[in-house]
Every structure is written in C-alpha cells, then in structure tokens.
Amino acid sequence: MTERLVICMRRSLTEPVPDPVWPAGIRPVTFEPGRHAETLHALLVEAYARGGGYVEPFAIWWPSLQGDSEYDPALVFVAANERGSIVGVAQCWTGAFVKDLAVAPSMRRNGLGSSLLHQAFRAFRERGSPSIELKVHADNPSGALRLYRSLGFEEVESYRLA
Incomplete structure (x- = not known):
C-alpha cells in the first residue's frame, strides 16, 4: 500500500467573511436528515469515486455520523439545483472542522464549493470560532487543495497515512 500525504489546513475567521455567491440556478436548502441523508451519502460516494476521500456504506456511515458527539x-x-436535486454539501463538525466537502462533478469549477465554504465560514464566525480547519489528501484529484488555498486556508501540518 502506498503512503498518502494528508495536509491539515486552517483559515482565520477573525476578519469579516464574504457572503456566499451561489451559481445561477443553485440555492442553499436546509438539511433535513430523514429526507436528505441517503442523497448526501450518494453525492459523497460520487465525489470521492476518483480519489480524495472515502465514505463507508450508508448503513455504517449514517449511524456513525449521527452518533458522533x-x-x-x-x-x-x-445546495440544490432548480429541480431540487442536491448538488453540493459541506458537512462540518461542531469544533469548526470541515469533515466533507462534496460537489457533484457536473457542478465543479463554477463557485459552488466556495459558496458552501463561505456559508460554513459565516456560521462558525457567528458561533465565535476564531478559525476553521480541514484535512485534504495532497493528491486529491478534484482541485480541492487549490480551492482551499484560494479561500485563505493555510497549511498547519502534514502527515503520511499508510
């Protein structure tokens, strides 16, 4: 098995953060667990299919997520499109950590990931968090590292996974 480099990144929230600017036809929707959980899981599976992360099968993932403190x-x-289909998600932990960011492949590179993260930035800033963190595989094929750096995330440490 090859080793993978994981980069831990942090972005300060002490300065004002911009409002999300949603791509045309895209709007934020309130997460409804009973309605959205399976769709979000499918989006994560699709988003990570080419690398960059891994998602357990739904029967493991959902109870584990809900049971996490x-x-x-x-x-x-x-985020959903005009037909109501979920096209993006930023799943965060209460400790100001972005656990997962996933954008449907057909919606990438149009600002949706930035909008989801800006929404998270605002929520955590309102909660009094001085910063927000995430981890990303250095070889993530989706351009995630470039996105995070463009939004002000800076590397704070890295380590290798076997």
Whole structure:
C-alpha cells in the first residue's frame, strides 16, 4: 500500500467573511436528515469515486455520523439545483472542522464549493470560532487543495497515512 500525504489546513475567521455567491440556478436548502441523508451519502460516494476521500456504506456511515458527539444537523450545508436535486454539501463538525466537502462533478469549477465554504465560514464566525480547519489528501484529484488555498486556508501540518 502506498503512503498518502494528508495536509491539515486552517483559515482565520477573525476578519469579516464574504457572503456566499451561489451559481445561477443553485440555492442553499436546509438539511433535513430523514429526507436528505441517503442523497448526501450518494453525492459523497460520487465525489470521492476518483480519489480524495472515502465514505463507508450508508448503513455504517449514517449511524456513525449521527452518533458522533460533534455532529449537528445545522452544520450540514446543502445546495440544490432548480429541480431540487442536491448538488453540493459541506458537512462540518461542531469544533469548526470541515469533515466533507462534496460537489457533484457536473457542478465543479463554477463557485459552488466556495459558496458552501463561505456559508460554513459565516456560521462558525457567528458561533465565535476564531478559525476553521480541514484535512485534504495532497493528491486529491478534484482541485480541492487549490480551492482551499484560494479561500485563505493555510497549511498547519502534514502527515503520511499508510
């Protein structure tokens, strides 16, 4: 098995953060666990299919997520298209940590990931968090590292996973 480099990143929230600017036809929707959980899981599976992360099967993922002490449904930021289909999600932990960011492949590179993260930034700033963190695989094929750096995230440490 090859080793993978994981980069831990942090972005300060002490300065004002911009409002999300949603791509045309995209809107934020309130996460409804009973209605959205399976769809969000499918989006995560699709988003990570080419690398960059891994998602357990739904029967493991959902109970594990709900049972985590840092899970708060209010910190699951969801975006939908005009037909109501979920096209993006930022799943965050209460400790100001972005656990997962996933954008449907057909919606990438149009600002949706930035909008979801800006929504998370605002929520955590309102909660008094001085910063927000995340981890990303250095070889993530989706351009995530470039996105995070463009939004002000800075590397704070890195480590290798076997």
